[in-house]
Amino acid sequence: MREATALPDTVVLDGASLTPEDVAAVARHDASVELDADAIERMRDSRARVESVLDSGEPVYGVNTGFGHLVETHIDREDIERLQTNLVRSHSAGAGRELTRTEVRSMMVTRANTLAKGYSGIRPEVVDVLVSMLNEGVHPVVRSRGSLGASGDLAPLAHMALVLIGEGEAHVDGERYSGDDALRSAGLEPVTLKSKEGLALINGTQLTVGLASLFVVDAERIVDAADAAGALTTEVTMGTTANCDPAIHDVRPHPGQRESAAAVRRLTEGSTVLESHKDCERVQDAYSIRCLPQVNGAVRDAVSHLREAVEIELNSVTDNPLVFPAGAVDERAPGTDVAAVVSAGNFHGEPLALRLDYAAGALTELAAISERRTDRMLNPDVQESYLPPFLTEHSGLRSGYMIAQYTAAALLNECRSFGRPSLDSTPVSGGQEDHVSMSGQSALNARVVAENVATIVGVELLCGAQAAEFLADGLELGTGTGAVRDAIRSVVPPLDDDRPLDGELEEASDLVRFGAIRAAIGDALD
Template identity: 40%
Template sequence: MTDKGAFTLSPGHLTLDDLRTVWQGDQALQLDPGCAEAIDRSAETVATVLREGRTVYGVNTGFGVLAKTSIPNDQVSELQRRLVLSHSSGVGAPLSNAVVRLILLLKVNALARGFSGIRREVIDRLIALFNARAYPVIPAKGSVGASGDLAPLAHLSSALLGVGEISLDGRVMAASEALDALDIAPVDLDAKEGLALLNGTQVSTALALEGLFRTERLFDSALVAGAMSVDAALGSDTPFDPRIHELRGQPGQIEVAAQLRRLLAGSEIRGSHLECDRVQDPYSLRCQPQVMGAALDIIGQAAQTLTREANAVSDNPLVFSDSGEILSGGNFHAEPVAFAADMLALAIAEIGALSERRVALLTDAAMSSLPAFLVAEPGLNSGFMIAHVTAAALASENKGLAHPASVDSLPTSANQEDHVSMATHAARRLSDMVENSAHVVAIELLAAAQGLDLRQPLVSSPELKKHLQLIRKSVPFLDNDRQMGKDIVSIQILILSGDFCL
């Protein structure tokens, strides 16, 4: 960070914390001046190809299956413009400003590494949009995640031409109007620049990063809910003994067990039944370290993959100025992102599935030793009966959404692009899944809070009391039936805002 609060980007060196900060903030962006030479040399290498009359894919040829069609030098700029316009064929609701902000950052980060053959002035235009909080309107659907995120990145790029729409100051307007208001001149693209802007995995990566960051908040909230449920159901903390988990050696499992021990430490409720005759708790209570620990491990693996991808050069062809070569490859294929997104989908679905099972346990008087459906006068009151039904519906929905997107492929571009990753869809569905599981965990937090209140005068641990107080600031104890939908939403908002983060 600089004294003025701007984030100074050293291309290729973004950390996960940097990405998280940009996703949830609105600080200004500036490039490390040290990257200027590499950018300029890369652009000059492309210019040299044209001067020497060499034929190079993406510089003076058509694209995809039309790669054998040569384009005269005096039409190269028009070729790039038409490429951007023709590829702006996305549909669906627009991506959020937070995601577009990440996309802009990732695109600048990749282009500024100096392997894309694009001029500094084009990169500067992207930074100008970022700093003005002028977010190109990008339809969410239309990318298969190979040859890059072509359609969505074309909508991003068309804004630089003054075409399409931009969201500025909370209002969607014509891109030309927004650029005029910001005194930013539309750009005239040179050779390869349109292709450099369109190729790349920045959209799928940004969507997956948002899914990752929201999953982190969901995960912490589910640990809190699970610990509260252990206490509310008079469960044992013996299964969280560190000796058990050291013998298996799975790092996520060891970490989750430690967190559960910390959350439950000092509970009066736990102390009240140390000598009870219950031998073992149901799996949804005692196997939390094994299930949630496995989820934590794959969340960590996904985070590593996405951090690498955020720093990757993923357009095509790539310009190697040291040798003067322009090499065509396939870094735009987003299979790493697709796999990371599919791993996150598994974690999100299992977090919700385990939470739903604990809600079922708490509402079953035979299992929890609490009043049926956690309410006085069951029969007259239905209590948490249908809240559990909602949790079951959402957990089931997520099971379908968790099917791996990466195993699907449909050939495109006249079979030139014959295997694709579907990474963009894989990443985009993560937010829907997090919303579902966050509602499930919200229901569990409410049910567990109800159970803890019903255990009074015994009180839970100091840590869990803090979380119980947070819940009760938003939602009162359920003494008689009322509409619960708003209660659930209130706690879900706290979850996704990070209020239960550990």
């Protein structure tokens, strides 16, 4: 489904300004990619520094030594290019499902951007081939498992790099080719890697940050849609928006809480449904309605915390070793009078892993409260008397939306089962890499959580739109919630009789995840 929110058609990689929205534009919609002219010069300068270090004969990790536990093994000058090729081949040891086209493209564009900063010692010609692969639609076959999120996302990035040297496999226009044939079909030549370049391609957090970028974009839209779903449910269950009064949130001024409360107020402006029962005897609504601002707002804040880290990581150098000009670092760093090559730990994915797990857990809570609101519309033991059981007339003969809630509950259970990969660490490489972040798994889990939660919120929206069919004549939804109901009705008709719902759940999920609900609200309220 086409994203409803405008995204750029061209993304220029300068190593400093890439955003999650840029990643989504390239990954999902094939926005063209260009290398910034200044970035090309920085890469040339960085490459010259690597050559100067190589000429000095100093032992430097990744340039003329082995890797991991084999760091003390010196590599002869005549074997240095072979070392880089062997590195890419040996590290292409992933397993599990293949990454999707979107996931591979997110990894490719983020890797090209970090290389463009000019601290990795790679020739711009190599990065240009990576960019050309994006523009020509050459997508390496990448196994999803194998990253520990330290030394970066090694195995997935190695599978990506394998195609650059004419090996491995890639998809082009839906067909699967050998790496060499895939490149040549796009008019590209395989790369012969020079010193440091294999390591520059595979050492970084780009699987993690690419997927995290897509998660952030999706999660922000999902929270907006969840506010809208909650506002619609509040109306059709004859609830109140008094819980969203600004005075309440001024005395507990969390930013997300204030934003969600304000959203519900805006969405329900003009609602005659709310006006129709202002003097009823109900004292208060259930927590799933009354506490929407507090729960959705906390999720907003968690996603915002992740966005902060993602925006930094997208424009950071996550390589090892790093190549600096002489004098830029401590004089004890190995190098020459024109360069210093420093081994450090920017490849460690912890800054993303912890926040990814936190944000995925927060989004799971968003799903949990949404599912409870769905129950309030379906469950004959708790719902308003004017709503028929499971939102269908002749219930018993018909099941209505009963099983849609089952699906929401099953997806919620899956989200809850993921745990926190970032709390685990399994030492590898003979104990040299003795603490890892597991950020790649955190990112893969978060992607599934976003897809599941979009469907769960979509189920609530479907039920809210169906419940609105039973409102008394003359009652009107708010301007915003009415637009949300209309967005649902543009793809799903009222449920007049039982029918298969799987396609309709997918349609509703897409409206949530790709921004159509947010866009409908914006069009109605602007």
